[in-house]
Amino acid sequence: MLAYTYVRQGQFQLLEKPKPALRDDRDAIVRVTLSSICTSDLHIKHGSVPRAVPGVTVGHEMVGVVEAVGSAVSSVKPGDRVTVNVETFCGACFFCRNGWVNNCTDPQGGWALGCRIDGGQAEYVRVPYADQGLNRIPDAVTDEQALFVGDILATGYWAAQISEIGEGDTVLIIGAGPTGICTLQCVRLKRPRRIIVCDIDEARLAFVRRQYPDVLTAAPDGLKDYVLAHAEHGGADVALEVAGAPDTFRMAWDCARPNAVVTVVALYDGPQTLPLPEMYGKNLTFKTGGVDGCHCAETLKLIEAGQIDTTPLITHTFALRDIEEAYRVFENRLDGVIKIAVRTDG
Ligand SMILES: NC(=O)c1ccc[n+]([C@@H]2O[C@H](COP(=O)([O-])OP(=O)(O)OC[C@H]3O[C@@H](n4cnc5c(N)ncnc54)[C@H](O)[C@@H]3O)[C@@H](O)[C@H]2O)c1
Ligand SMILES: [Zn+2]
Ligand SMILES: [Zn+2]
Numbered sequence: 001m002l003a004y005t006y007v008r009q010g011q012f013q014l015l016e017k018p019k020p021a022l023r024d025d026r027d028a029i030v031r032v033t034l035s036s037i038c039t040s041d042l043h044i045k046h047g048s049v050p051r052a053v054p055g056v057t058v059g060h061e062m063v064g065v066v067e068a069v070g071s072a073v074s075s076v077k078p079g080d081r082v083t084v085n086v087e088t089f090c091g092a093c094f095f096c097r098n099g100w101v102n103n104c105t106d107p108q109g110g111w112a113l114g115c116r117i118d119g120g121q122a123e124y125v126r127v128p129y130a131d132q133g134l135n136r137i138p139d140a141v142t143d144e145q146a147l148f149v150g151d152i153l154a155t156g157y158w159a160a161q162i163s164e165i166g167e168g169d170t171v172l173i174i175g176a177g178p179t180g181i182c183t184l185q186c187v188r189l190k191r192p193r194r195i196i197v198c199d200i201d202e203a204r205l206a207f208v209r210r211q212y213p214d215v216l217t218a219a220p221d222g223l224k225d226y227v228l229a230h231a232e233h234g235g236a237d238v239a240l241e242v243a244g245a246p247d248t249f250r251m252a253w254d255c256a257r258p259n260a261v262v263t264v265v266a267l268y269d270g271p272q273t274l275p276l277p278e279m280y281g282k283n284l285t286f287k288t289g290g291v292d293g294c295h296c297a298e299t300l301k302l303i304e305a306g307q308i309d310t311t312p313l314i315t316h317t318f319a320l321r322d323i324e325e326a327y328r329v330f331e332n333r334l335d336g337v338i339k340i341a342v343r344t345d346g
Contacts, residue, residue, distance in 0.1 A: 003122035028130035059121030154293035156182030175243030
């Protein structure tokens with residue numbers, strides 16, 4: 001089968017590999033129908049994910065059809081259309097039982113697919129702990145609608161859940177990339193009074209205004225004044241940082257009002273400073289972390305009910321055999337790209 005592979009730092013290559021087989025009675029084999037490319041794939045390519053194993057098939061956002069299951073798998077059966085979770089988790093350890101699946105203590109736990117074990121930019125993928133990692137897609141939901149459920153939509157859902165958003169709040173979201181827009185969709189479900197989205201890229205702000213006319217948009221320049229003018233209590237009640245640029249962590253807490261929640265979704269290239277003397281008396285609560293991606297059944301229901309729709313993020317579609325070109329477009333942000341769907345059947 002064809003599999004897009006991390007060969008060495010700086011190089012991915014489409015290779016012919018053996019089709020994966022079941023190795024454990026909790027595994028499933030999924031025939032991938034659609035996969036996508038994530039910013040994290042670019043981080044692997046550029047060597048900034050030391051855990052990534054050379055030779056591994058990349059890709060951790062995908063949907064497909066169950067082809068085979070081990071004898072201990074009970075939640076899905078061959079023929080089921082499923083989402084695949086970016087995180088592998090056992091469901092039984094202390095952290096999993098608390099819903100903190102990102103910190104699952106299983107040796108296979110965490111972000112393994114497409115990093116430490118073969119992922120989904122391929123025709124087939126082996127998914128460990130299939131009862132936890134797979135969710136059946138409702139018949140009324142298309143593969144395109146479900147494509148981001150296991151990764152960036154799980155991230156947006158988790159970020160909105162932990163941010164303690166109230167109905168009267170002004171919520172600031174910094175970053176209108178794919179993850180920022182998924183976060184925006186999940187924040188909207190909390191019905192805050194006002195949402196302000198900030199991005200440095202005017203085209204992304206224009207996309208937000210087109211899709212969500214009730215959302216305010218702002219450039220980073222003058223952001224604090226803009227937020228102050230649109231908030232009741234001297235800043236955003238909740239600020240979510242989903243950009244990951246060198247200055248955006250500071251922007252997030254600086255635009256937050258006293259006693260606000262500041263949620264850091266972004267990952268940074270280097271350490272960030274927490275200038276506590278400057279923050280004294282602001283009494284902020286910071287929330288950080290990797291996504292706990294264990295709410296996929298709920299997000300699939302929200303999609304089925306028409307409350308979440310991430311299909312406008314899919315600006316381009318390529319066949320797996322043309323994935324090189326898909327990466328070129330995604331990496332260089334050509335042609336207004338936001339997300340790319342990669343089809344394995346074309
Ligand atoms: N915590 C997690 O588990 C988790 C999961 C997924 C993604 N992430 C992180 O979330 C972040 C966003 O991911 P993405 O896939 O949307 O990536 P992205 O790079 O496409 O999005 C970042 C957005 O921020 C904007 N931006 C850059 N500099 C800015 C600035 N100075 N001010 C305002 N906006 C600015 C960019 O124009 C872009 O639209 C990344 O850091 C990613 O690593 C974290
Ligand atoms: Zn990802
Ligand atoms: Zn666990």
